[in-house]
Amino acid sequence: MLVSYKWLQEYIDLEGVSAEELAEKITKSGIEVEGVEKLNEGLKGVVVGHVLECEKHPNAEKLNKTLVDLGNGEQVQIICGAPNVGKGQKVAVATVGAVLPGNFKIKKAKLRGEESHGMICSLQELGIEGKLAPKEYAEGIYNFTPDTEIGQDALEALNRDDEILELGLTPNRADAMSMLGVAYEVGAILGKDIKLPNPQPETSTELASDYINVTVEAKEDNPLYVAKVIKNVKVGPSPVWLQTRLMAAGIRPHNNVVDITNFILLEYGQPLHAFDYDKLGSKEILVRRAKDGEVIETLDDVKRTLTPDHLVITNGTEPVALAGVMGGANSEVGSDTTTVLLESAYFTGGVIRKASKDHGLRSEASSRYEKGVDPARVRPAAERAAELMIELAGGEVLGGEAEADALDVKPAVVSTTLGKINKVLGTDLEMNQVEDIFARLKFETAVDNDTITVTVPTRRGDITIEEDLIEEVGRLYGYDNLPTTLPVGESTPGHLSDYQKKRRVVRRYMEGAGLYQAVTYSLTSAEKATQYALDKREPVQLAMPMSEDRSLLRLSIVPQLLEVLKYNIARQTESFAAYETGAVFLKNSNEDLPEEREHLAAAITGLWESHPWQGEKKPVDFFVLKGIVEGLFAKLGLESQLDFAKAELDGLHPGRTAEILLNGNVIGFIGQVHPTQQKSLDLKETYVFELSLKALLEAETAPLQYTAIPRFPSISRDIALVVEKATAAGDLETIITEAGGSLLKEVNVFDLYEGEKMEEGKKSLAFSLKYFDPEKTLTDEDIAKAHNKVLAALEEKAGAVLRG
Template structure:
């Protein structure tokens, strides 16, 4: 909603406040003002002029030499290239030394040998948007519709001394889609009275030829329809004040009749429509639902096919308007119109919204009907428009308002206690203050023992329940005056849940090691997931998907992460590491009769280099052990107190020899591995590694209790051993045996070498371990270490057949 500051001053006394101060007050009360735009974009020294003479330039066919009266002793000679310039026109002149938008300065010049002392301007050259300029002046110079005084400053004439406030309204504040609504809002904030426009009584000459019949079939869709006939109108450009007012509000002037309906639309928030009665086709108005497949040509020149859910205005036979959205081209007010049928009606917001959405047609009228208009302003707006048309177009009203009226104009009643207001806001506002706020809002309120019985004016369609009233009290009391309190009770303490805290910890860890978070849709395709999971019966398909690519609830996060990797690779970004924490959806039944279970998964995908040092020429590509190390670090970060193992596994979609299953206390909680070459080919990816973990299972594990130990005072002794074992023996098994046999003195075991090949028997391999012995109470001797070490070697040979490599 664009609000003209000058126009606003007609309804409320705000001369002591600037437009910026008004904007600040509105924003602080909950009606956000995005920007305040001055209409004057740097224009100065611009005056009105009269073209006294206009002749063709002797040296240029497309130029004219004009003698212009600009209120000075001598006429100013101006060379003008506009095709529509002519004698006796009243025009806008930028004098020598004038400034135009963008800092352009007008200087005395010579054009093809003729002196030019200024410039005759178009509205676009003064900073008006082209889409708001009247069509007849879309090209060429602007001409005043009536005589003006040569030399008069045009800045106030063209409303360039105005400021426009752009309101960013929430859907519930439909009352502020009108100048009166904004005036009421400012009046409530400042505690000032609103001056309503005077609706002049129009002397109607009741004529038999002026009667019109109104009937409504769709009574729920149109509880009120009023019509008036105005004859002998003269269609012409609107007065300058009306044109500039509409342009400031973002509406292009058209003619005096249409401009009046738009003016009242902005003033009252009530859409109106004017039909050319002769083109209307009859003196019968019938409001009904459209027939299935019925067509109408709307004012924008498009033919639209209607359905039985759309509401139309007809002449008894054919549609002449799409109710509440747009008029029809067959009854449009045109230059030769002399008699109009003026409509003021109340249409159901749901019906208007459905038509607007179905037909892809949104208008200023539909935006207001959708959100709700004031039922008590409908007829008043029609009378206001009729009076203005009579004044500006010379029309004569030849009928009373013919109407169908079943409209509920009753006010809503809301009851609320002072205690409820203060409890919800955390304040200690007294009764007098609350009553003052209701008086400022012009809400009729009766108070009885701190219980308020409020009658809400119909202009405030958004006030219906206690919470709405409390919001109004908070806005007018001032959000800055509400004390900051901690929302805390004995039963609902604030803070993160345990799961939220662990999610945050995981994000911090993964981002600290250089992995970026991805956020994807929860919808995918069965085809992509089939590369990782073959059981299509367990996928949940949408009944009405928005697209084929978003037709199935995901059961894994990996396809979306691979999409992201592929997207980056196709744009030359080859080193990418991503992770995502998100929901997946599983079910065990082909025909859904119960809700699917939602689980939280943590997944990652990696391709390219993990580390690169350009200066030293050092490059570390991502491999299985990089990803395994990240997952191990993640488990350490979560302090999981459980038996954690990585077992070789075969998983659909992953490389059979480079995949491991993560088990916690013997239960599988995720996988790590390289993409199978066929899977990588499906996404056109290079060697890519992934992990996917069931986050809920990890988060449910007990955390290790942190225990601190003193720094060892006595030195440790290291022994290295190279063991020859069968090639099917896992290093993990050997390490477990070493730990068991080493007892309390063995503090650390690490594998540092694997060897197979020459000097070893076929089917054998060599595993080299480093063992560290240490006693916290004394310095170990070689003899003590040797005893334990020999025990380890003997035990390894007895249990797994390991021998020392010679």
């Protein structure tokens, strides 16, 4: 809501309170003022001038040479390029030395050989947005009315000597979406009375009911509809004060009739609509739900197909307005309009919101109906508009109004006690102080001992319960005045649980390994919901999904990470690695909520190392990601409990996939994304892993032990074993480790040979074994004894023999 400081002064005395001070007071009372804009800040030297002469520039086809009277007998020549400049006009002139928006300074100039002493300005050049300028002045200079005094400050004449307060309203404070509502609020804050309009339009002997009959079928949607008729209207431009009021509030002026309805919308918060009575085609207004497939062409020249969810205003047969949202083009007020049918109605918020959302039409009117208008202002707003139509359009208001009234809205009556107020606020207020606060709010009160009963005006529909009254007392008493107290009782300092500490370790390790943290949607599509799931279950379906792509809860994080890779690679990030710690959702039964389990997943693609200067490039492969997993387990002290087992899983490469085991239990997988899947996502070779973070972090770890640096030398033995091609190196490593005893400290595979000199179906795997004893220097006999046990175990359990 944009609030004009000058306009607000018409309802309340703000003497001694600047716009900035007022903004501070309003913010402290509960409505945030997001900013204060001084419309003429930095501008100077702009006056109203009178164009005495206007002729074509002798040396430029698109320029005009004008002689302008600036008042006080000063006449200057100004070269102007506006197509609509003409003799006799009253215009805004930036004199020599003037400053315009953007710190643009006006100097004497010579244009095509002719001197120019100033500039005739358009509204845009004075800081008014083009979309807010009246259409006739959207291109070219602005013309003041003929009675405008020349020589006066043009910015003042355009009400640019104003300041605009931008209120950041929450949905419950619909009352402050009007100037009168803001005046009530400011009056309560400052403790001052407000001056309200008292419209009493003079009416003719003819009756509106003779011209129009109102019928409402959808009474629940429209309990009150009031129609007034104004004859002999002369449609034309609005006076400057009205145009500038609208522009300051962000509304574009059109003509005097339409501008009056918009003015009332801003003043009362009550939307109005003006129909051209002669275009209605009947003497009837019928308010009903639209028929399925019914079409209306709205004022923006768009044909809209309606459904029974939408409320329409009709002439008895065809729609003439989409109720509360936008009027129809078939009844639009135009320059030839002479009789106006003025609508002032109370529509319920739900039906207006539905139409506004369905048709993408969010207007000033619909936003107010959605949040709730004051039913008590429906008739006064119509009277005020009729009065202005007499004053500004020369109209003749017919007596009475045609209406359909089924409205039954009574002020809310809410009670609270002084004790409850003081207990909640921590204050020590007296009853007379509480009464004074409600009196400033213009609420009627009745006191009975410790209880105060408040009759809340209908304009404050947000106050319905006892706590609302306490809030009103608190904010107007002043939040800054509330006493501060420290909590009483023993306090326990917060700390991270072991699980939380380990999770932080995991995240720091993954980021230290070069992976970016991703945060993706937990909602996914039916196609992706079961992909890469560790626990195959039926996915959980949302009751009201926002789209098909977000209709199910995920069972795996990997599909979302692959989308992250696809997104980044499409933007020329060829090498990318990401991880995520997040929940997956496992269905238990139709009645129970799903079980949430925290998983850790990662995906990498592209180059893992790139050093162009050294000519070194290393693409990611299975062992890069496997090394990251092994490092993670080592970081958590679980390396001895980690194992990998060959596996075949849907969506992963059949020869480059393994299960991740913790103490022999499968807790995840690691592998290359299947080439078909990679192609569908436009990915190059990509590797992923996912594991149960819950299982990983809840695993018991042995106490940390330190080993002294050995004082005695170690001895290495390399062995090349001939085994069946199907034999896994990991199985051989396990056999070696178990058979090597306490002297064997390290086992590493360093070579694989499957060349032509090897028997068919066989391969050679070479291992490096390191022996040492922390207590003594090993002898050849000690080594031979342990080494022979290893060779015997390999031959017995795996059929492995030393390569000759």
